[in-house]
Amino acid sequence: MxxxxxxxxxxxxxxxxxxxxxxxxxxxxxxxxxxxxxxxxxxxxxxxxxxxxxxxxxxxxxxxxxxxxxxxxxxxxxxxxxxxxxxxxxxxxxxxxxxxxxxxxxxxxxxxxxxxxxxxxxxxxxxxxxxxxxxxxxxxxxxxxxxxxxxxxxxxxxxRSDGSSLREVLSGMAHDDSDGEAVQPVSQAVENELVKLVNKVIMDASRQGVSDIHIEPLPGNGRTAIRFRKDGALVPYIDIPASYRNALVARVKIMCDLDTSERRKPQDGKIKFKKYGPLDIELRVATIPSAGGVEDIVMRILPAGDAMALDQLGVLPHNLARLRSAVDKPHGLFFVCGPTGSGKTTTLHSLLAYLNTPDTKIWTAEDPVEITQKGLRQVQVNRKAGLDFATVMRAFLRADPDVIMVGEMRDRETVGIGIEASLTGHLVLATLHTNSAPESIVRLLDMGMDPFNFADALLGVLAQRLARRLCGACKEPYRPDGAEMAQLLAEYCADLPHAQGAGSAAAQARSALLDGWRTRHAGSDGHFTLFRARGCAECNKGYRGRVGLHELMIGTDNIKRLLQERGRVATLLAAALDDGMLTLKMDGIEKVLLGITDLRTVRQVCIR
Ligand SMILES: [Zn+2]
Structure with missing residues:
Protein backbone atom coordinates (compact mmCIF):
# COMPACT_ATOMS: atom_id res chain seq x y z
CA MET A 1 0.00 0.00 0.00
CA ARG A 160 -5.74 -5.02 8.95
CA SER A 161 -4.26 -2.22 10.96
CA ASP A 162 -5.29 0.35 8.44
CA GLY A 163 -6.82 -1.11 5.34
CA SER A 164 -7.04 2.20 3.60
CA SER A 165 -4.59 3.63 1.16
CA LEU A 166 -4.36 7.40 1.20
CA ARG A 167 -6.32 7.49 -2.01
CA GLU A 168 -9.10 5.44 -0.45
CA VAL A 169 -9.17 7.84 2.47
CA LEU A 170 -9.36 10.76 0.08
CA SER A 171 -12.06 9.22 -2.07
CA GLY A 172 -14.09 8.74 1.09
CA MET A 173 -14.42 12.51 1.17
CA ALA A 174 -16.81 13.89 -1.42
CA HIS A 175 -14.71 15.80 -3.93
CA ASP A 176 -15.68 19.28 -4.87
CA ASP A 177 -12.75 21.25 -6.16
CA SER A 178 -14.90 23.81 -7.95
CA ASP A 179 -15.78 25.72 -4.84
CA GLY A 180 -12.50 25.65 -3.00
CA GLU A 181 -12.55 29.24 -1.85
CA ALA A 182 -15.63 29.04 0.30
CA VAL A 183 -15.15 27.97 3.87
CA GLN A 184 -17.33 24.92 3.87
CA PRO A 185 -18.84 23.31 6.87
CA VAL A 186 -17.31 19.88 6.89
CA SER A 187 -19.58 16.95 7.53
CA GLN A 188 -18.90 14.54 10.35
CA ALA A 189 -18.08 11.77 7.88
CA VAL A 190 -15.50 13.90 6.08
CA GLU A 191 -14.05 14.99 9.38
CA ASN A 192 -13.56 11.36 10.36
CA GLU A 193 -11.78 10.75 7.08
CA LEU A 194 -9.56 13.78 7.70
CA VAL A 195 -8.57 12.43 11.08
CA LYS A 196 -7.57 9.19 9.36
CA LEU A 197 -5.73 11.10 6.66
CA VAL A 198 -3.61 13.14 9.07
CA ASN A 199 -2.81 10.03 11.10
CA LYS A 200 -1.82 8.18 7.95
CA VAL A 201 0.47 11.01 6.82
CA ILE A 202 2.22 11.06 10.20
CA MET A 203 2.56 7.29 10.41
CA ASP A 204 3.91 7.00 6.86
CA ALA A 205 6.37 9.79 7.57
CA SER A 206 7.56 8.11 10.73
CA ARG A 207 7.95 4.72 9.04
CA GLN A 208 9.89 6.23 6.16
CA GLY A 209 12.33 7.95 8.50
CA VAL A 210 11.17 11.42 7.48
CA SER A 211 12.41 14.38 9.54
CA ASP A 212 9.84 17.03 8.55
CA ILE A 213 6.35 17.11 7.05
CA HIS A 214 5.54 20.22 4.99
CA ILE A 215 1.91 21.15 4.32
CA GLU A 216 1.75 23.82 1.63
CA PRO A 217 -1.71 25.11 0.69
CA LEU A 218 -2.47 27.32 -2.30
CA PRO A 219 -5.28 29.88 -2.27
CA GLY A 220 -8.38 29.43 -4.44
CA ASN A 221 -8.71 26.10 -6.19
CA GLY A 222 -5.06 25.12 -5.88
CA ARG A 223 -4.37 21.80 -4.25
CA THR A 224 -2.52 21.52 -0.98
CA ALA A 225 0.86 19.86 -1.41
CA ILE A 226 2.35 17.65 1.27
CA ARG A 227 6.08 17.06 1.04
CA PHE A 228 8.43 15.00 3.21
CA ARG A 229 12.01 15.88 4.05
CA LYS A 230 14.02 12.68 3.89
CA ASP A 231 17.78 12.58 4.45
CA GLY A 232 17.86 16.34 4.01
CA ALA A 233 15.99 16.59 0.67
CA LEU A 234 12.28 17.28 0.08
CA VAL A 235 10.21 14.72 -1.83
CA PRO A 236 6.55 15.10 -2.89
CA TYR A 237 4.17 12.88 -0.93
CA ILE A 238 0.60 13.71 -1.96
CA ASP A 239 -1.70 16.55 -3.06
CA ILE A 240 -4.99 17.22 -1.26
CA PRO A 241 -8.04 18.83 -2.97
CA ALA A 242 -8.54 22.50 -2.13
CA SER A 243 -11.87 21.86 -0.45
CA TYR A 244 -10.17 20.10 2.47
CA ARG A 245 -7.46 22.69 2.99
CA ASN A 246 -9.04 24.47 5.93
CA ALA A 247 -10.27 21.34 7.64
CA LEU A 248 -6.82 19.79 7.30
CA VAL A 249 -5.10 22.77 8.89
CA ALA A 250 -7.73 22.90 11.62
CA ARG A 251 -7.26 19.21 12.38
CA VAL A 252 -3.50 19.61 12.87
CA LYS A 253 -4.08 22.66 15.07
CA ILE A 254 -6.53 20.74 17.23
CA MET A 255 -4.00 17.95 17.67
CA CYS A 256 -1.52 20.38 19.20
CA ASP A 257 -3.96 22.59 21.11
CA LEU A 258 -3.48 25.67 18.94
CA ASP A 259 -6.08 28.36 18.42
CA THR A 260 -8.03 27.33 15.30
CA SER A 261 -9.58 30.78 14.91
CA GLU A 262 -6.20 32.55 14.85
CA ARG A 263 -5.15 32.40 11.21
CA ARG A 264 -3.07 35.55 10.87
CA LYS A 265 -0.22 34.93 13.27
CA PRO A 266 2.39 32.18 13.41
CA GLN A 267 1.80 29.64 16.15
CA ASP A 268 3.80 26.73 17.46
CA GLY A 269 2.85 23.65 19.39
CA LYS A 270 3.53 20.00 19.93
CA ILE A 271 1.64 16.82 19.03
CA LYS A 272 1.88 13.85 21.35
CA PHE A 273 0.85 11.37 18.71
CA LYS A 274 0.13 8.45 21.02
CA LYS A 275 -3.08 10.26 22.01
CA TYR A 276 -4.28 9.85 18.40
CA GLY A 277 -2.56 6.84 16.89
CA PRO A 278 -0.60 3.68 17.61
CA LEU A 279 2.85 5.31 17.55
CA ASP A 280 4.63 6.86 20.52
CA ILE A 281 6.21 9.82 18.75
CA GLU A 282 6.13 13.57 19.21
CA LEU A 283 5.99 16.28 16.57
CA ARG A 284 6.87 19.94 16.88
CA VAL A 285 4.42 21.98 14.82
CA ALA A 286 4.82 25.48 13.37
CA THR A 287 2.04 27.29 11.50
CA ILE A 288 2.83 30.29 9.30
CA PRO A 289 0.23 32.46 7.54
CA SER A 290 1.24 32.67 3.88
CA ALA A 291 0.17 34.71 0.84
CA GLY A 292 -3.47 34.41 -0.20
CA GLY A 293 -4.88 34.02 3.29
CA VAL A 294 -3.81 30.41 3.76
CA GLU A 295 -1.61 28.82 6.41
CA ASP A 296 1.46 26.64 5.93
CA ILE A 297 2.27 23.96 8.47
CA VAL A 298 5.62 22.34 9.09
CA MET A 299 5.83 19.42 11.49
CA ARG A 300 9.14 18.09 12.72
CA ILE A 301 9.18 14.52 13.94
CA LEU A 302 11.24 14.58 17.10
CA PRO A 303 13.81 11.79 17.12
CA ALA A 304 12.37 9.25 19.50
CA GLY A 305 14.08 7.54 22.27
CA ASP A 306 17.50 6.15 22.45
CA ALA A 307 20.98 7.55 22.29
CA MET A 308 23.38 6.26 19.65
CA ALA A 309 26.64 4.67 20.70
CA LEU A 310 29.64 6.93 20.22
CA ASP A 311 31.26 4.59 17.70
CA GLN A 312 28.10 4.57 15.53
CA LEU A 313 28.25 8.29 14.84
CA GLY A 314 30.54 7.90 11.84
CA VAL A 315 33.46 9.63 13.57
CA LEU A 316 36.79 8.70 11.93
CA PRO A 317 38.99 6.53 14.21
CA HIS A 318 41.53 9.37 14.41
CA ASN A 319 38.86 11.71 15.80
CA LEU A 320 37.12 9.10 17.95
CA ALA A 321 40.27 8.62 20.04
CA ARG A 322 40.73 12.40 20.41
CA LEU A 323 37.05 12.85 21.27
CA ARG A 324 37.08 10.19 23.98
CA SER A 325 40.21 11.54 25.59
CA ALA A 326 38.71 15.06 25.63
CA VAL A 327 35.57 14.08 27.53
CA ASP A 328 37.39 11.59 29.76
CA LYS A 329 38.67 14.60 31.74
CA PRO A 330 36.86 15.03 35.08
CA HIS A 331 36.21 18.72 34.53
CA GLY A 332 36.19 21.30 31.79
CA LEU A 333 34.03 22.66 29.01
CA PHE A 334 33.27 20.85 25.76
CA PHE A 335 31.17 22.32 22.93
CA VAL A 336 29.37 20.77 19.97
CA CYS A 337 28.56 23.39 17.35
CA GLY A 338 26.76 23.64 14.03
CA PRO A 339 23.56 25.04 12.52
CA THR A 340 20.06 23.72 13.32
CA GLY A 341 19.59 20.18 12.07
CA SER A 342 23.29 19.26 12.10
CA GLY A 343 22.82 16.49 14.65
CA LYS A 344 24.28 18.30 17.67
CA THR A 345 21.79 16.81 20.13
CA THR A 346 22.40 13.29 18.85
CA THR A 347 26.14 13.71 19.32
CA LEU A 348 25.78 15.22 22.80
CA HIS A 349 23.62 12.30 23.87
CA SER A 350 26.15 9.81 22.49
CA LEU A 351 28.80 11.53 24.59
CA LEU A 352 26.49 11.34 27.61
CA ALA A 353 25.81 7.65 26.95
CA TYR A 354 29.58 7.14 26.99
CA LEU A 355 29.88 9.01 30.32
CA ASN A 356 26.72 7.53 31.86
CA THR A 357 27.86 5.13 34.59
CA PRO A 358 26.24 4.33 37.95
CA ASP A 359 28.86 6.37 39.83
CA THR A 360 28.23 9.57 37.86
CA LYS A 361 25.51 12.17 38.42
CA ILE A 362 24.46 13.72 35.12
CA TRP A 363 22.06 16.67 34.89
CA THR A 364 20.76 17.92 31.54
CA ALA A 365 18.83 21.09 30.63
CA GLU A 366 17.15 20.70 27.25
CA ASP A 367 14.54 22.34 25.06
CA PRO A 368 12.94 20.08 24.07
CA VAL A 369 13.98 16.81 25.70
CA GLU A 370 14.21 14.73 22.53
CA ILE A 371 16.27 11.74 23.56
CA THR A 372 15.86 10.14 26.95
CA GLN A 373 18.40 7.95 28.70
CA LYS A 374 18.14 5.93 31.87
CA GLY A 375 20.49 7.30 34.50
CA LEU A 376 20.35 10.91 33.30
CA ARG A 377 18.28 13.48 35.18
CA GLN A 378 16.77 15.53 32.37
CA VAL A 379 15.07 18.88 32.81
CA GLN A 380 12.77 20.44 30.23
CA VAL A 381 13.41 24.17 29.94
CA ASN A 382 10.21 26.21 29.99
CA ARG A 383 10.80 29.90 29.31
CA LYS A 384 7.14 30.86 29.57
CA ALA A 385 7.14 29.52 33.12
CA GLY A 386 10.37 31.36 33.94
CA LEU A 387 12.51 28.24 33.79
CA ASP A 388 15.25 29.33 31.38
CA PHE A 389 18.66 27.75 30.78
CA ALA A 390 20.47 30.04 33.22
CA THR A 391 18.00 29.32 36.04
CA VAL A 392 18.22 25.57 35.53
CA MET A 393 22.04 25.67 35.37
CA ARG A 394 22.28 27.57 38.64
CA ALA A 395 19.97 25.02 40.24
CA PHE A 396 22.22 22.20 38.96
CA LEU A 397 25.24 23.75 40.67
CA ARG A 398 23.46 23.32 43.99
CA ALA A 399 22.49 19.74 43.13
CA ASP A 400 25.83 17.90 43.38
CA PRO A 401 26.50 17.25 39.67
CA ASP A 402 29.43 15.45 38.05
CA VAL A 403 28.39 16.20 34.48
CA ILE A 404 26.10 18.98 33.25
CA MET A 405 24.71 19.08 29.73
CA VAL A 406 23.18 22.30 28.46
CA GLY A 407 21.08 22.09 25.31
CA GLU A 408 21.97 25.55 24.17
CA MET A 409 24.38 28.28 25.29
CA ARG A 410 23.79 31.44 23.39
CA ASP A 411 24.35 34.30 25.81
CA ARG A 412 26.96 35.64 28.14
CA GLU A 413 25.11 34.50 31.24
CA THR A 414 24.84 30.80 30.36
CA VAL A 415 28.39 30.58 29.02
CA GLY A 416 29.60 32.36 32.16
CA ILE A 417 27.87 29.84 34.43
CA GLY A 418 29.27 27.02 32.27
CA ILE A 419 32.84 28.26 32.68
CA GLU A 420 32.34 28.72 36.41
CA ALA A 421 30.91 25.21 36.74
CA SER A 422 33.80 23.64 34.86
CA LEU A 423 36.39 25.55 36.90
CA THR A 424 34.77 24.30 40.10
CA GLY A 425 35.29 20.68 39.11
CA HIS A 426 32.43 19.70 36.79
CA LEU A 427 32.37 18.44 33.24
CA VAL A 428 30.10 20.70 31.17
CA LEU A 429 28.85 19.79 27.69
CA ALA A 430 26.92 22.28 25.59
CA THR A 431 25.91 23.16 22.05
CA LEU A 432 26.66 26.42 20.28
CA HIS A 433 25.09 27.90 17.18
CA THR A 434 28.41 28.61 15.44
CA ASN A 435 29.80 27.29 12.16
CA SER A 436 33.39 26.22 12.77
CA ALA A 437 35.47 25.24 15.77
CA PRO A 438 37.92 28.19 15.67
CA GLU A 439 35.08 30.64 15.02
CA SER A 440 33.32 29.42 18.18
CA ILE A 441 36.27 30.47 20.32
CA VAL A 442 36.35 33.96 18.86
CA ARG A 443 32.57 34.34 19.22
CA LEU A 444 32.70 33.39 22.90
CA LEU A 445 35.53 35.83 23.54
CA ASP A 446 33.56 38.54 21.75
CA MET A 447 30.68 37.78 24.12
CA GLY A 448 32.92 39.03 26.91
CA MET A 449 34.31 35.85 28.44
CA ASP A 450 37.46 36.20 30.48
CA PRO A 451 40.19 34.73 28.21
CA PHE A 452 42.17 33.20 31.07
CA ASN A 453 39.24 31.44 32.74
CA PHE A 454 37.96 30.33 29.36
CA ALA A 455 41.37 28.95 28.35
CA ASP A 456 41.58 27.03 31.64
CA ALA A 457 38.15 25.52 31.15
CA LEU A 458 38.28 24.61 27.44
CA LEU A 459 38.53 20.90 26.59
CA GLY A 460 37.55 21.15 22.95
CA VAL A 461 35.04 22.14 20.28
CA LEU A 462 33.44 19.75 17.82
CA ALA A 463 31.89 21.36 14.74
CA GLN A 464 29.51 19.10 12.87
CA ARG A 465 27.40 18.77 9.72
CA LEU A 466 25.27 15.97 8.30
CA ALA A 467 25.96 14.80 4.75
CA ARG A 468 23.80 12.46 2.71
CA ARG A 469 25.13 8.93 2.69
CA LEU A 470 25.41 6.98 -0.57
CA CYS A 471 22.94 4.08 -0.68
CA GLY A 472 24.81 0.88 0.12
CA ALA A 473 22.49 -1.16 -2.11
CA CYS A 474 23.09 0.68 -5.38
CA LYS A 475 26.17 2.92 -5.16
CA GLU A 476 28.33 2.42 -8.21
CA PRO A 477 32.10 1.97 -7.90
CA TYR A 478 34.36 3.65 -10.42
CA ARG A 479 38.03 4.42 -10.86
CA PRO A 480 38.67 8.19 -10.66
CA ASP A 481 41.11 9.61 -13.21
CA GLY A 482 44.15 11.73 -12.36
CA ALA A 483 42.26 14.99 -12.78
CA GLU A 484 39.58 13.97 -10.29
CA MET A 485 42.16 12.92 -7.69
CA ALA A 486 44.01 16.21 -8.23
CA GLN A 487 40.73 18.06 -7.61
CA LEU A 488 40.12 16.14 -4.38
CA LEU A 489 43.65 16.89 -3.24
CA ALA A 490 43.35 20.59 -4.09
CA GLU A 491 40.12 20.93 -2.09
CA TYR A 492 41.64 18.97 0.78
CA CYS A 493 44.60 21.37 0.87
CA ALA A 494 42.47 24.53 0.72
CA ASP A 495 43.11 25.27 4.40
CA LEU A 496 46.68 23.96 4.52
CA PRO A 497 48.98 26.90 3.67
CA HIS A 498 52.09 24.71 3.65
CA ALA A 499 50.61 22.49 0.93
CA GLN A 500 49.66 25.29 -1.44
CA GLY A 501 51.48 26.97 -4.28
CA ALA A 502 54.21 25.93 -6.68
CA GLY A 503 57.12 25.63 -4.26
CA SER A 504 58.89 22.31 -3.86
CA ALA A 505 58.01 22.13 -0.15
CA ALA A 506 54.32 22.47 -1.01
CA ALA A 507 54.58 19.82 -3.72
CA GLN A 508 56.28 17.53 -1.24
CA ALA A 509 53.52 18.10 1.33
CA ARG A 510 50.87 17.27 -1.29
CA SER A 511 52.59 14.11 -2.38
CA ALA A 512 52.96 13.04 1.26
CA LEU A 513 49.19 13.51 1.68
CA LEU A 514 48.50 11.48 -1.44
CA ASP A 515 50.79 8.71 -0.17
CA GLY A 516 48.82 8.69 3.07
CA TRP A 517 45.56 8.33 1.13
CA ARG A 518 47.05 5.54 -0.93
CA THR A 519 48.03 3.59 2.19
CA ARG A 520 44.66 4.10 3.84
CA HIS A 521 42.24 3.95 0.94
CA ALA A 522 43.73 2.52 -2.29
CA GLY A 523 43.55 -1.11 -3.41
CA SER A 524 46.59 -3.38 -3.59
CA ASP A 525 47.19 -2.19 -7.17
CA GLY A 526 47.55 1.40 -5.92
CA HIS A 527 44.30 2.56 -7.55
CA PHE A 528 41.53 4.41 -5.73
CA THR A 529 37.89 3.40 -5.94
CA LEU A 530 35.22 6.07 -5.53
CA PHE A 531 31.45 5.66 -5.68
CA ARG A 532 28.67 7.54 -7.42
CA ALA A 533 24.95 7.73 -6.66
CA ARG A 534 22.59 5.68 -8.83
CA GLY A 535 19.18 5.12 -7.25
CA CYS A 536 17.13 2.03 -6.46
CA ALA A 537 13.94 0.99 -4.69
CA GLU A 538 15.68 1.22 -1.33
CA CYS A 539 16.80 4.83 -1.52
CA ASN A 540 16.16 8.40 -2.59
CA LYS A 541 18.07 9.05 -5.83
CA GLY A 542 21.09 7.08 -4.69
CA TYR A 543 21.26 8.39 -1.13
CA ARG A 544 20.04 6.83 2.06
CA GLY A 545 20.57 8.09 5.60
CA ARG A 546 23.21 10.57 6.64
CA VAL A 547 26.71 10.63 8.04
CA GLY A 548 28.29 13.24 10.30
CA LEU A 549 31.26 15.33 9.16
CA HIS A 550 33.41 16.44 12.06
CA GLU A 551 35.91 19.17 12.83
CA LEU A 552 37.37 18.48 16.26
CA MET A 553 39.56 21.13 17.85
CA ILE A 554 41.17 20.06 21.12
CA GLY A 555 42.05 22.62 23.81
CA THR A 556 45.78 21.96 23.61
CA ASP A 557 48.37 24.20 25.29
CA ASN A 558 48.90 25.78 21.89
CA ILE A 559 45.23 26.68 21.51
CA LYS A 560 44.88 27.83 25.13
CA ARG A 561 47.84 30.20 24.69
CA LEU A 562 46.32 31.71 21.53
CA LEU A 563 43.01 32.03 23.31
CA GLN A 564 44.61 34.03 26.13
CA GLU A 565 46.22 36.24 23.50
CA ARG A 566 42.82 36.64 21.79
CA GLY A 567 44.11 35.07 18.58
CA ARG A 568 42.19 35.55 15.34
CA VAL A 569 40.20 32.80 13.59
CA ALA A 570 42.93 32.21 10.98
CA THR A 571 45.64 31.88 13.64
CA LEU A 572 43.52 29.48 15.69
CA LEU A 573 42.74 27.45 12.58
CA ALA A 574 46.40 27.12 11.63
CA ALA A 575 47.33 26.04 15.17
CA ALA A 576 44.47 23.53 15.32
CA LEU A 577 45.52 22.01 11.97
CA ASP A 578 49.04 21.68 13.37
CA ASP A 579 47.54 19.83 16.34
CA GLY A 580 45.95 17.27 14.02
CA MET A 581 42.51 18.77 13.42
CA LEU A 582 40.73 17.98 10.16
CA THR A 583 38.40 20.66 8.83
CA LEU A 584 34.82 19.66 7.95
CA LYS A 585 35.85 19.55 4.29
CA MET A 586 38.90 17.37 4.98
CA ASP A 587 36.83 14.99 7.10
CA GLY A 588 34.26 14.88 4.29
CA ILE A 589 36.90 14.07 1.68
CA GLU A 590 38.21 11.23 3.86
CA LYS A 591 34.63 9.90 3.80
CA VAL A 592 34.50 10.29 0.00
CA LEU A 593 37.64 8.16 -0.21
CA LEU A 594 35.98 5.63 2.10
CA GLY A 595 33.01 5.43 -0.29
CA ILE A 596 30.54 6.72 2.31
CA THR A 597 29.53 9.87 0.43
CA ASP A 598 30.56 11.88 -2.65
CA LEU A 599 32.39 15.15 -3.21
CA ARG A 600 29.31 17.00 -4.46
CA THR A 601 27.52 16.28 -1.19
CA VAL A 602 30.54 17.29 0.88
CA ARG A 603 30.79 20.58 -1.00
CA GLN A 604 27.09 21.27 -0.43
CA VAL A 605 27.31 20.94 3.34
CA CYS A 606 30.70 22.63 3.76
CA ILE A 607 29.77 25.97 2.22
CA ARG A 608 31.08 28.71 4.45
ZN1 LIG B 1 19.87 2.72 -3.65
Missing amino acids: MMVFAEGDDGNRMQSHTKYEALVTDALLSAAELERAHHAAHAQLLDIEEVLVMDFQVPLAAIGQALARHFKVPYEPFAPGRMKPGFLLRNLKAQYVEENQWLPLDEDKDGLLVLALDPERVRASRIVNQVFPKSTLAWCVTTRAEFRQTVDQFFGTTA
Missing part, protein backbone atom coordinates in the same frame (compact mmCIF):
# COMPACT_ATOMS: atom_id res chain seq x y z
CA MET A 2 2.78 2.36 0.85
CA MET A 3 4.34 1.58 -2.50
CA VAL A 4 1.65 3.62 -4.16
CA PHE A 5 3.35 6.74 -2.90
CA ALA A 6 6.85 5.50 -3.28
CA GLU A 7 6.20 5.45 -7.02
CA GLY A 8 7.01 9.15 -6.98
CA ASP A 9 10.61 8.16 -6.48
CA ASP A 10 12.65 7.96 -9.67
CA GLY A 11 14.37 4.79 -8.58
CA ASN A 12 11.04 3.06 -8.16
CA ARG A 13 9.74 4.29 -11.43
CA MET A 14 12.64 2.70 -13.24
CA GLN A 15 12.10 -0.50 -11.38
CA SER A 16 8.36 -0.73 -11.96
CA HIS A 17 8.95 -0.34 -15.69
CA THR A 18 11.30 -3.25 -15.88
CA LYS A 19 9.17 -5.36 -13.53
CA TYR A 20 6.30 -5.35 -16.03
CA GLU A 21 8.51 -5.44 -19.12
CA ALA A 22 7.37 -8.96 -20.05
CA LEU A 23 3.87 -7.59 -20.73
CA VAL A 24 5.40 -5.59 -23.56
CA THR A 25 7.58 -8.47 -24.75
CA ASP A 26 4.49 -10.70 -24.86
CA ALA A 27 2.61 -8.01 -26.80
CA LEU A 28 -0.13 -7.66 -24.19
CA LEU A 29 0.69 -3.99 -24.08
CA SER A 30 2.79 -1.56 -26.09
CA ALA A 31 5.71 0.19 -24.44
CA ALA A 32 3.82 3.47 -24.78
CA GLU A 33 0.78 1.99 -23.06
CA LEU A 34 2.90 0.76 -20.18
CA GLU A 35 4.34 4.24 -19.90
CA ARG A 36 0.82 5.72 -19.92
CA ALA A 37 -0.33 3.27 -17.26
CA HIS A 38 2.55 4.31 -15.12
CA HIS A 39 1.75 8.00 -15.47
CA ALA A 40 -1.93 7.42 -14.77
CA ALA A 41 -1.07 5.47 -11.65
CA HIS A 42 1.25 8.18 -10.47
CA ALA A 43 -1.15 11.04 -11.19
CA GLN A 44 -4.17 9.41 -9.57
CA LEU A 45 -2.27 7.83 -6.71
CA LEU A 46 -3.31 4.41 -7.90
CA ASP A 47 -1.45 1.18 -7.81
CA ILE A 48 -0.01 0.55 -11.28
CA GLU A 49 -1.28 -3.04 -11.26
CA GLU A 50 -4.77 -1.72 -10.56
CA VAL A 51 -4.49 0.59 -13.60
CA LEU A 52 -3.22 -2.23 -15.81
CA VAL A 53 -6.21 -4.38 -14.88
CA MET A 54 -8.92 -1.70 -14.88
CA ASP A 55 -7.87 0.59 -17.73
CA PHE A 56 -5.84 -1.70 -19.97
CA GLN A 57 -7.71 -4.97 -19.36
CA VAL A 58 -4.54 -6.88 -18.61
CA PRO A 59 -5.47 -10.16 -16.85
CA LEU A 60 -4.11 -10.45 -13.33
CA ALA A 61 -2.46 -13.75 -14.24
CA ALA A 62 -0.51 -12.04 -17.03
CA ILE A 63 0.86 -9.52 -14.55
CA GLY A 64 1.79 -12.42 -12.28
CA GLN A 65 3.59 -14.17 -15.15
CA ALA A 66 5.45 -10.97 -16.04
CA LEU A 67 6.62 -10.61 -12.45
CA ALA A 68 7.67 -14.27 -12.45
CA ARG A 69 9.77 -13.69 -15.57
CA HIS A 70 11.33 -10.59 -14.08
CA PHE A 71 12.20 -12.12 -10.72
CA LYS A 72 12.91 -15.60 -12.15
CA VAL A 73 10.74 -17.34 -9.55
CA PRO A 74 7.33 -19.05 -10.01
CA TYR A 75 4.09 -17.05 -9.97
CA GLU A 76 1.74 -18.08 -7.18
CA PRO A 77 -1.88 -17.07 -7.82
CA PHE A 78 -4.38 -16.64 -5.01
CA ALA A 79 -5.79 -20.03 -3.96
CA PRO A 80 -9.21 -19.78 -2.27
CA GLY A 81 -8.92 -23.15 -0.53
CA ARG A 82 -5.41 -22.70 0.86
CA MET A 83 -4.77 -23.98 4.38
CA LYS A 84 -3.58 -21.35 6.79
CA PRO A 85 -0.06 -22.39 7.91
CA GLY A 86 -0.68 -21.48 11.55
CA PHE A 87 2.69 -22.66 12.85
CA LEU A 88 4.56 -20.44 10.38
CA LEU A 89 2.51 -17.35 11.20
CA ARG A 90 3.00 -17.61 14.95
CA ASN A 91 5.44 -14.71 15.17
CA LEU A 92 4.11 -12.59 12.32
CA LYS A 93 1.54 -9.81 12.61
CA ALA A 94 -0.75 -8.72 9.78
CA GLN A 95 0.59 -5.19 9.87
CA TYR A 96 4.18 -6.40 9.61
CA VAL A 97 3.34 -8.66 6.70
CA GLU A 98 1.56 -5.87 4.83
CA GLU A 99 4.38 -3.44 5.34
CA ASN A 100 7.20 -5.80 4.50
CA GLN A 101 5.35 -7.61 1.75
CA TRP A 102 6.36 -11.18 2.32
CA LEU A 103 4.50 -14.15 3.74
CA PRO A 104 5.43 -17.78 4.46
CA LEU A 105 3.03 -20.11 2.60
CA ASP A 106 4.11 -23.61 3.43
CA GLU A 107 7.02 -25.67 4.65
CA ASP A 108 7.82 -29.18 3.46
CA LYS A 109 10.93 -31.29 2.94
CA ASP A 110 12.06 -29.01 0.09
CA GLY A 111 12.06 -25.96 2.30
CA LEU A 112 10.01 -22.93 3.26
CA LEU A 113 7.96 -21.39 0.45
CA VAL A 114 7.92 -17.59 0.77
CA LEU A 115 5.49 -15.41 -1.17
CA ALA A 116 6.72 -11.88 -1.86
CA LEU A 117 5.90 -8.87 -4.00
CA ASP A 118 9.58 -8.23 -4.59
CA PRO A 119 11.48 -11.45 -3.85
CA GLU A 120 14.77 -9.79 -4.81
CA ARG A 121 14.48 -7.06 -2.22
CA VAL A 122 13.20 -9.35 0.54
CA ARG A 123 15.92 -11.91 -0.18
CA ALA A 124 18.62 -9.23 -0.12
CA SER A 125 17.38 -7.92 3.23
CA ARG A 126 17.90 -11.43 4.72
CA ILE A 127 14.98 -10.74 7.04
CA VAL A 128 13.32 -14.11 6.32
CA ASN A 129 16.55 -15.88 7.26
CA GLN A 130 16.41 -14.10 10.59
CA VAL A 131 12.79 -15.05 11.27
CA PHE A 132 13.25 -18.65 10.05
CA PRO A 133 16.96 -19.28 10.65
CA LYS A 134 16.72 -23.06 10.21
CA SER A 135 14.80 -23.13 6.94
CA THR A 136 15.94 -23.48 3.35
CA LEU A 137 14.03 -20.83 1.41
CA ALA A 138 12.12 -21.16 -1.84
CA TRP A 139 10.55 -18.06 -3.38
CA CYS A 140 7.46 -17.20 -5.37
CA VAL A 141 5.94 -13.93 -6.50
CA THR A 142 2.40 -12.64 -6.84
CA THR A 143 0.40 -9.54 -7.72
CA ARG A 144 -0.52 -6.92 -5.16
CA ALA A 145 -4.22 -7.75 -5.25
CA GLU A 146 -3.57 -11.44 -4.70
CA PHE A 147 -1.05 -10.76 -1.97
CA ARG A 148 -3.68 -8.70 -0.16
CA GLN A 149 -6.23 -11.49 -0.63
CA THR A 150 -3.82 -14.02 0.84
CA VAL A 151 -3.08 -11.79 3.83
CA ASP A 152 -6.84 -11.46 4.41
CA GLN A 153 -7.22 -15.21 4.06
CA PHE A 154 -4.57 -15.88 6.72
CA PHE A 155 -5.21 -13.03 9.13
CA GLY A 156 -8.85 -12.12 8.45
CA THR A 157 -9.98 -8.87 6.83
CA THR A 158 -10.54 -7.21 10.15
CA ALA A 159 -6.95 -7.82 11.17
